[in-house]
Amino acid sequence: MRPQPLAIESPFEIDEVFFSKTDTKGIIAYGNKIFYETAKYSPAELIGKPHNIVRHPDMPKAIFKLLWEYIKAGKPFAGYVKNLAKDGSYYWVFAIVFPVYKDKEKEGYLSVRIKPTTKYFDIARSLYEKMRKLETNGEPAEAFLYDGLAQLGYKSYDAFMIDALMAEFKDKEEHFSIDLTGQIAKYPRMRTIYENCKAAESIYKAMYEKIAFYLDLSSMLEEKFTYIYQMTDDLSLIALNSSIESHKIGSLGASFAVVSNEIKKDSERIGRYIVDLRSNIEQSVTTIKESVLYLLSLNIQIFAILYYMQETIVHQSCNEGECMDKVHDFIAVIRTSTQKVTHLVKQLENDLSLTLNYINKIERLIKELHYIQVNGLIESSKLQDEKFSIIFNQVQKLVSDTTATLEEIIPAVKASIKYTGEIRTNINEARYYLDNIR
Secondary structure, eight states, X not given: OOOOOOSOBOOOOXXXXXXXXXXXXXXXXXXXXXXXXXXXXXXXXXXXXXXXXXXXXXXXXXXXXXXXXXXXXTOOEEEEEEEEOTTSOEXXXXXXXXXXXXXXXXXXXXXXXXXXXXXXXXXXXXXXXXXXXXXXXXXXXXXXXXXXXHHTTOSSHHHHHHHHHHHHHHHTGGGOOOXXXXXXXXXXXXXXXXXXXXXXXXXXXXXXXXXXXXXXXXXXXXXXXXXXXXXXXXXXXXXXXXXXXXXXXXXXXXXXXXXXXHHHHHHHHHHHHHHHHHHHHHHHHHHHHHHHHHXXXXXXXXXXXXXXXXXXXXXXXXXXXXXXXXXXXXXXXXXXXXXXXXXXXXXXXXXXXXXXXXXXXXXXXXXXXXXXXXXXXXXHHHHTOHHHHHHHHHHHHHHHHHHHHHHHHHHHHHHHHHXXXXXXXXXXXXXXXXXXXX
């Protein structure tokens, strides 16, 4: 029988982390000390039970549907969850769930939970409350979640998840520093893992600046190219107007007809590049966000190993052999994440190089338009026709604005390509330490 929910919190501290492993159907295989204490169940009461034994009725079903969609697809999921303890009290967590693979076969899921402390927690609670009301009335709530996030500027749950993940982990960084130097010597098997994890941890933490840069880059690409996409339509309209005006004045407009045709040809060529560029940018942004997700996940996974070692040593929660068995589940997850992020970073480097190639082609055509626009102004001054002066001044403004936009984007894209190479080197260094964990 499930406990009756009470308006009482089951507290845990900001520096405490709990986790559990389930099989692919969500049956609990094990948990750690903090999990059992916060949920107020003994290990015997939880092991072998469905993980939804701690599900709170206040949680929208749509969130768990989303969670299962992610992890069944082999992708990490992060989100806010309200849980129900055995005595009816509640506890909120920020949960990160990872698929666990053994011999390339998915054998279960590993969930790491930390205390939620950022503004994203407030956003989630507000959305959940409204979603739960919809579900209580028999209405679907998933669309409401996406609409609610869209109103906050998030185009997808991924975008919200990554911001929340980065903020929650960053907010606790000072609490998540684990040093077992003076204690680990008594545990020879764990010591090797500890030393290699600490080395990998320092490498991944050093990537935080680059992670923030990539998130800024993805926002910039989405924002700036919205203008460039519009520019093609504006140029086509200008070319059309110029052609119409040149026909109105007959033979006097012959030179303008030539200029109009050149503008039309360049706008069509730019348009073709932009169609390809749009697809490339969308792919780049997706790859950036997925890369960031896995890089952040690696930070959390390594910290979880260190925390579990600390819990084992300080609280004697299990012997070294039992601890090692559980640690190897984390190692399996880390290796999967490392392989994934290695692939993504290589893909990102290719995507961004292609982005730069398209930008360079568009930039050359913009320069051509500048010469066309100058010739157009010269011809319009000879004819003293104000309509053509207005048209070519419009071209001038488009050329000027687009050039300024490209000049802002190009250094960022070049820097990101450089950073990508550095990240790949960092990951290879971290892999060296992680591959030495047995």
